[in-house]
Amino acid sequence: MNQDRVESLAQFHPFTRLNKLLEGIQPGGGNTPLLLSLGEPQFQPPAFALEAIANAKELWSKYPPTLGTMEFRTAAKAWLMRRYGVESAFIDADRMIAPVSGTREALFHIALSAVALGAPKGKGKVLMANPFYHTYAGAAVVAGGEPAFLPAGPETAFLPDPDAVPPALLREAAMVYLCSPANPQGSVASADFWQRWLALARQHDFLIAADECYAEIYTDLPPPGAIAAAQASGSSDNLLVFHSLSKRSSAPGMRSGFVAGDARYISRQAQLINYGGVAVPLPVLAASTLLWSDEAHVEENRARYQASFDLAQRALGPIFGNVKPGGGFFLWLDVGDGEQAAVELWRQAAIKVLPGGYMARVDADGRNPGAPYIRVALVYEPTQLAGALERMAAVLGSVMDSGDRMRISGRGR
Incomplete structure (x- = not known):
């Protein structure tokens, strides 16, 4: 594989980019870090x-x-x-x-x-x-x-x-x-x-x-x-x-x-x-x-995710409106600048999320369609997520302008 293709391959890996973005930034707020960036369920199988x-x-x-x-x-x-x-x-x-x-x-x-x-x-x-x-x-x-x-x-x-x-x-x-x-x-x-x-x-x-x-x-x-x-x-x-x-x-x-x-x-x-x-x-x-x-354990899983989405709706609904997706376990939130939001959530609240722009490429209009978003994986028990979602709401709500767009000055680097 030639060097151009190696470099092309590297640019598609979002977690490599996320690690670089947050490098040197300490998770803040006196909170235990919670990784909501990776779609890895944290529950035990049956x-x-x-x-x-x-x-x-x-x-x-x-x-x-x-x-x-x-x-x-x-x-x-x-x-x-x-x-x-x-x-x-x-x-x-x-x-x-x-x-x-x-x-x-x-x-x-x-x-x-x-x-x-x-x-x-x-x-x-x-x-x-x-x-x-x-x-x-x-x-x-x-x-x-x-x-x-x-x-x-x-x-x-x-x-x-x-x-x-x-x-x-x-x-x-x-x-x-x-x-x-x-x-x-x-x-x-x-x-x-x-x-x-x-x-x-x-x-x-x-x-x-x-x-x-x-x-x-x-x-x-x-x-x-x-x-x-x-x-x-x-x-x-x-x-x-x-x-x-x-x-x-x-x-x-x-x-x-x-x-x-x-x-x-x-x-x-x-x-x-x-x-x-x-x-x-x-x-x-x-x-x-x-x-x-077996279907019983699947129904239990689905109920767990529903509880998490209900928590997310209560915490983040006043800022974003309806946040529940049709399926899956991710929130896809339009914060105006996904990179900046990811930095602030890690720096202020010890919550790691994925900038949406890292999952997209610039389109024919020169715009990265994922750039305004963050992806949040609700893969922990609802009891663990409740406080984290409230912290997210506090950080995001404090920097939303009247047009419901993220306004963060600087990257906190």
């Missing part, structure tokens, strides 16, 4: 999952199969059927489902396949919303493709409008990353949204990587799924859906999820794992099988 890992200890001595166990694939298929109303005949558990070591790794790897398949046909563009999850852009660069950023601001409900993508860009697309509920804004895609993107993917022959790792955390109704839209169309061609236990089951350390859809790409995914990837260990597969089969 005890039965940990017991399953312990009970399968003899399996640590075995290499795990690339496609996991039939029990795991069957549990993943059954969950897709329950959650999205998918019919059994639509999904072949042997050919259309594969376990993955967390969705981040799988989302990264799929770009290697899609760009390699598209390049001989002049299809090297990797489409993604702007703002975006940094792994998408990093994967595009490493795969030898070119990230192409699609507007996803308030005017499009924070989702990329399929009808607004230039035809020339669609013809050059190897794949598109689509996330619902969206990271960072929590927007929920409709069934119509998925159907329109599927039609474009098949017309122009590119892959949709549907990142649905936040699908089980929502405010009102369950978010529609891309796999249900595919069933309505009669085919899973040009679609892969990615689901994870990191958010659903508060088990990010297990590194367990699955990918389902187009059998051609599932086969490619398996080849990548065989050559240089990491198959999910058998004890983890045993626990994961149980987690995909």
